[in-house]
Amino acid sequence: MRIIENIISDRGSKYAVSGAPCSSEDEAKRLVKELCRKKKYAKATHNTWGLLTEAGPVKNDDGESGAGMVILRMLEREGVQDHLVVVTRWFGGKHLGGDRFRHVQEAVRIYLEDLRG
Template sequence: MLILDDIIRDRGSKYAVSGGPCESEEEAKAFIKALCQKKKFAKATHNSWALLTADAPIKSDDGEAGAGMVILRMLEREGLHDHVIVVTRWFGGKHLGGDRFRHVQDAVRIYLDNLRERRGA
């Protein structure tokens, strides 16, 4: 499990991104459960995620409408299968409007760049 914490801040909201190998919706839910064993992540407002499997794409907005689809599209563009990516947001009290989608994209981009570096690509 790779966790990149406190990567984006905007109007009080804070973002983190995490991910790891995953081959099914059940494994993705287990991943989220393991992530939420960390008290900080359990208290997050949203843990939105997506996963591309051989069977089908799977996503969850976790209350952040549209966030799962943003993550899924980026996974598709990257061609990254069997790897879940979770974007976590702690709401800061002010609505971000459309900027929240940009932040989800930026978080996934940061994760993918970090993953490439770790793989030496």
């Protein structure tokens, strides 16, 4: 799994983004579980993810309502299929309001740019 840490920091919240080739919801769940074997990620407030498969889109907000849809929209726009993208957030104590969606978008953008090399 490709992991890019410490990409965004805002009002105490910190973000990371991860991903891997993936072709099913079950495989996505296994990959997220594997990511959470790392203590740091298991303690994260949210591990939101999105995946576009031949069977259709799959997402999980993990308590960060709406974040999975933001990831899916970006994957659709970029034409990225069969690749799981996970945005991890460690809550810093202050609510970010709508900025949290901007940060999720930025995290996905950073990941996709890194993926393309």
